[in-house]
Amino acid sequence: MKLYDLELSGNCYKVRLFAALAGIELAIVPVDFLAGEHKRPPLIDLNPWGELPILADGKFVLRDSLAILVYLAARHGDERWLPRDPAGLGEVMQWLSTSANEIQNGPGAARLVDKFGYRLDKADTVRRAERILALIEAHLAGHDWLALGRPTIADCAVMPYVALAPEGGVPLDGYPNIRRWIARLKALPGFVGMPGV
Amino acid sequence: MKLYDLELSGNCYKVRLFAALAGIELAIVPVDFLAGEHKRPPLIDLNPWGELPILADGKFVLRDSLAILVYLAARHGDERWLPRDPAGLGEVMQWLSTSANEIQNGPGAARLVDKFGYRLDKADTVRRAERILALIEAHLAGHDWLALGRPTIADCAVMPYVALAPEGGVPLDGYPNIRRWIARLKALPGFVGMPGV
Numbered sequence: 274m275k276l277y278d279l280e281l282s283g284n285c286y287k288v289r290l291f292a293a294l295a296g297i298e299l300a301i302v303p304v305d306f307l308a309g310e311h312k313r314p315p316l317i318d319l320n321p322w323g324e325l326p327i328l329a330d331g332k333f334v335l336r337d338s339l340a341i342l343v344y345l346a347a348r349h350g351d352e353r354w355l356p357r358d359p360a361g362l363g364e365v366m367q368w369l370s371t372s373a374n375e376i377q378n379g380p381g382a383a384r385l386v387d388k389f390g391y392r393l394d395k396a397d398t399v400r401r402a403e404r405i406l407a408l409i410e411a412h413l414a415g416h417d418w419l420a421l422g423r424p425t426i427a428d429c430a431v432m433p434y435v436a437l438a439p440e441g442g443v444p445l446d447g448y449p450n451i452r453r454w455i456a457r458l459k460a461l462p463g464f465v466g467m468p469g470v
Numbered sequence: 471m472k473l474y475d476l477e478l479s480g481n482c483y484k485v486r487l488f489a490a491l492a493g494i495e496l497a498i499v500p501v502d503f504l505a506g507e508h509k510r511p512p513l514i515d516l517n518p519w520g521e522l523p524i525l526a527d528g529k530f531v532l533r534d535s536l537a538i539l540v541y542l543a544a545r546h547g548d549e550r551w552l553p554r555d556p557a558g559l560g561e562v563m564q565w566l567s568t569s570a571n572e573i574q575n576g577p578g579a580a581r582l583v584d585k586f587g588y589r590l591d592k593a594d595t596v597r598r599a600e601r602i603l604a605l606i607e608a609h610l611a612g613h614d615w616l617a618l619g620r621p622t623i624a625d626c627a628v629m630p631y632v633a634l635a636p637e638g639g640v641p642l643d644g645y646p647n648i649r650r651w652i653a654r655l656k657a658l659p660g661f662v663g664m665p666g667v
Contacts, residue, residue: 347559367537371534394594
């Protein structure tokens, strides 16, 4: 399986992190993001969204980090990371939505402004970041992991842009539960980091 | 099963639509949104996000429209709407991410500004809406449905705020494939609408 990858992308890191934790082998294909390789053929034909990561498993191609997490976890077959029962699936899915919406457009977007010069409303991204970090902080007061009382793809989906929030000018000092949760993830066998995490 | 619901919410409508198409019975509990009932106990205890919809199946509670779709589809047991194989699951998941991110923050947010007076960057929401509508339009040139060649929860997740885009000042005239796809959904047995759809 090939992962078209950008080292500095938190979305790509979600996939590299989960693959490392679950022991799934991926062939990493670095993409020249600054040169816009992902906006041109052949990559734009694999993902018309013009974004990374992209997973290619033979002829089967997936865009979107969360879809790739779900695919890899289901293909891996170990229900530890993504259960099949409706309640477990729903509980994990809540956090995949949070990752796609509040995290992507909060701390993820704040970092795009500060680190990559994207022209977004910085104050709005910081406000969104602080709202979602407070909600996660409160949730983690009573939970070691986001869902199901154990590490799942929910943690792999949410952690990267939370841990990278300081790169968007959003410090984590006021969120001790979040910092302890990140430390728990870092202590898992197989954990890999990325620059900034 | 109880659905804490707001009739004018596209997110609540996703759930009502899928339940109607799949023949799942829900007890609809209307929430007084304008009075902020969802921001106070007991609802804020069910969903600390302070948002609707919320599903309560006995003691099991889920926030987030997409998590509820996944739960209901898996609980319903009919793989037509959400398959269990990794590739099918991944393909549907791509569109749930699109719904949570690009749709919510594009046409969904544009409508929040025009219809409910939210103070967001309107030009940004319209730009996001036009980008994602163009991508969906292109996808539907070669597909009758978003995923798997048949109606799935992907269509239920994405259609509502696409069909409601004109309420955010984003007309659908330039998107004939999208209009045909909405018409196909409307022709499905059991289809229900909402104001504006």
